[in-house]
Amino acid sequence: MSRPLQHLIEAATAEGLLSPNPKPEEAARPWPVILMTALGAWLAAVPLLFALAAIFGDALEKGVLCYVLGAAFLVCAVRVLRSRTVSPFVEQLGLPVLLVGGALLVFGLFRDLPYFAAEALLLLVITGTAWLVPQHWLRVLLGALAALVFVLMNANLKSASPLHLASGALLALVAWLIAAWYGDAHAPSHRAAHKMIVLETMSNGWLLLTLAALVYDSGTTFLSPVAWGHAPGAGDAMGFSTSLFPVISSVMAVAAASWLARCWPALRAPRYAAAAAILAIMSWLIPGLGAALLALSACVGSGRWRLAVASGVAAAWIIGTFYYELAVPLATKAAIMAGMGAAFGVIAWLSWNAGARAVTGDVSGATVPSADHGADVATSPVQRAGLFATLLLILVVANGAIWQKEALISSGRPVFIALAPVDPRSLMQGDYMALNFELPAVNDIRTMRRAKVVAKVDPRGVAVMQGLATGKPLAADEIVIELVSTGRGLRPATDAWYFKEGEAERWSHAKYGEFRIDGNGRALLVNLRGAELEPL
Numbered sequence: 441m442s443r444p445l446q447h448l449i450e451a452a453t454a455e456g457l458l459s460p461n462p463k464p465e466e467a468a469r470p471w472p473v474i475l476m477t478a479l480g481a482w483l484a485a486v487p488l489l490f491a492l493a494a495i496f497g498d499a500l501e502k503g504v505l506c507y508v509l510g511a512a513f514l515v516c517a518v519r520v521l522r523s524r525t526v527s528p529f530v531e532q533l534g535l536p537v538l539l540v541g542g543a544l545l546v547f548g549l550f551r552d553l554p555y556f557a558a559e560a561l562l563l564l565v566i567t568g569t570a571w572l573v574p575q576h577w578l579r580v581l582l583g584a585l586a587a588l589v590f591v592l593m594n595a596n597l598k599s600a601s602p603l604h605l606a607s608g609a610l611l612a613l614v615a616w617l618i619a620a621w622y623g624d625a626h627a628p629s630h631r632a633a634h635k636m637i638v639l640e641t642m643s644n645g646w647l648l649l650t651l652a653a654l655v656y657d658s659g660t661t662f663l664s665p666v667a668w669g670h671a672p673g674a675g676d677a678m679g680f681s682t683s684l685f686p687v688i689s690s691v692m693a694v695a696a697a698s699w700l701a702r703c704w705p706a707l708r709a710p711r712y713a714a715a716a717a718i719l720a721i722m723s724w725l726i727p728g729l730g731a732a733l734l735a736l737s738a739c740v741g742s743g744r745w746r747l748a749v750a751s752g753v754a755a756a757w758i759i760g761t762f763y764y765e766l767a768v769p770l771a772t773k774a775a776i777m778a779g780m781g782a783a784f785g786v787i788a789w790l791s792w793n794a795g796a797r798a799v800t801g802d803v804s805g806a807t808v809p810s811a812d813h814g815a816d817v818a819t820s821p822v823q824r825a826g827l828f829a830t831l832l833l834i835l836v837v838a839n840g841a842i843w844q845k846e847a848l849i850s851s852g853r854p855v856f857i858a859l860a861p862v863d864p865r866s867l868m869q870g871d872y873m874a875l876n877f878e879l880p881a882v883n884d885i886r887t888m889r890r891a892k893v894v895a896k897v898d899p900r901g902v903a904v905m906q907g908l909a910t911g912k913p914l915a916a917d918e919i920v921i922e923l924v925s926t927g928r929g930l931r932p933a934t935d936a937w938y939f940k941e942g943e944a945e946r947w948s949h950a951k952y953g954e955f956r957i958d959g960n961g962r963a964l965l966v967n968l969r970g971a972e973l974e975p976l
Contacts, residue, residue: 492540506548513541514569521573535578538569559593567642576641583645587612591653606685606728609653613731616650617738619643624742647735647747651754658728661760686723689730693723696730696737703741711790718780725765725776728758848964852956855895855903855919855963856973857932859951873937873947875965879923879930880905891923891930892961900973902952909961922961933963946976 492500492509499505517538520526545565549558563586570582591608623639626632697716701707723730732755739748762773860876880893894910895903897917909920923930932955939947950968957963968976 500544500547504548506544506551510541510544510548513537513544514565517541518569518572521575521578542566542569556593559589562589563593570642571638576637579638579641580645580648583642584649585645586642587646587649587653590615591650605653605657609650609657610688610731612646612650612653613735616643616647617734619646620738620742620744644744644747647739648750651732651735651750654728654731655754655757658726658758658761660764661757685727686725689723689727690720692730692734693720696733699734699737699741711787715784715787718783722759722780725768726758726762728761729755732758845964848956848958848962849966852958852964853919854901855897855921855955855957856901856952856969857895857903857905857921857955859953873939873944873950875931875935875937875953877931877953878905880907890925892920893923895919895921902973919957920961921957921963933965937965937968950976 496505496509500509517534520530520534520537523531542565546558546562549561552558553561566582566586566589570579570586573579573582591605591612593608594611595605595608619639620643623636623643626636694716697707697712697719701712719729719733723733732751736748736751736755739745739751762768762777765773768776858878860878892909893905894907894914895905895918896915897903897919903919903921905921906918914920921932923932932953937947937950937953947968949970951971952969952973953965954967954969955963955965970976
């Protein structure tokens, strides 16, 4: 066995990645046992926290006792986590004790020091703890916590503006790239094994938190529930009015494409350069995209596939936020995305044919086979039939749903349902309006998955929901309305109304929703009406 490989095995054994004397009869503890033990340890730690607060309340709030107890808890927790002889219950107590000690230090640092200095010292404490604890999963969590502190250190935290994490997230990504390059550039050795393992595990958590910060700051993605809270437009979140962010994003997209071309020479073809140009344009329009693409490229090029999946998900989310970019009209956004999608389709088609020609050339020995022959190799008759059947099925399902909606609009009974009072300041989100309706006073109706209610319809067509349907015969002025589950609880058909940009004032006067309802109670929202049922 070569000496470098022997050093690597020894280092992995010292770090606990490999067992020094593997014994088949010594099976690992089942995860349910570990989970129940951890739960018991956490429950045992709760009374300790209350006892500390009751005994040292004033001293913890004003004096240096928070530093003393915080350091003591950290030391005890690290000793417990490093020990290989304690019982599983005591081992699981280490994490809550670690969190308690860290929380005490955080309280003291932010109470006595300026924010930046407190965050810098907190970074040192987190890094030192990650260096000492042997659990790799805990180092990942500490890496994410360190990234959170770093992002907040460098974020826009002005009290007069919303929380923008773009600058902090970009700097955190640069720091991760440096750490990843440093780790990949150094060959493994016994002497540097501990340092490289700590660096790699912490950097994994660091990147995951950085991607989460980019996603959070980019805002709501396409058709995601606005009720989740933070939902700025993509341009507002990433500082769209500042020309620096789009430039940085485009440069990062170009850097991502260049890195992949360096790793895989096959990507140096002109068609891939065109794809890189399209991504650079998209990154200009969606400033958070370039950072996610750069992270994706770095992870793919270095073989960090799990992080690459997380980066791809973040990039897809950020692309979807372009839907809520209010600085660009909706029709223009649709044209841009359709044009870029068509361009990527052409590039994919060219790549497909190029790959088929390469396969044909390898088989036949010819250097330049015909393009038609390559296309035959790329898709067999069964594959082409499958593609055609899939396309036909998509068209049938989509047009069938449209036909059902059109039939309900033309033959359904017109009914008006009053909108429930809402805060008009939170009613509008660009070209989107959240809807709430007056439901019957039935316990837990808003938390049900699905329900049918009886509604009484007055001569004007206004329906007032009375209560849950019981199957009894309906009066002449009663109908059944089916309520479906939405992101905000039960609603008749929907909880949202989409309208053309620039018409927020027009729809803000809505008091009723206009529905079409069939004989089974299925409802479809077709319009909004004013206080006197006048069209808006």
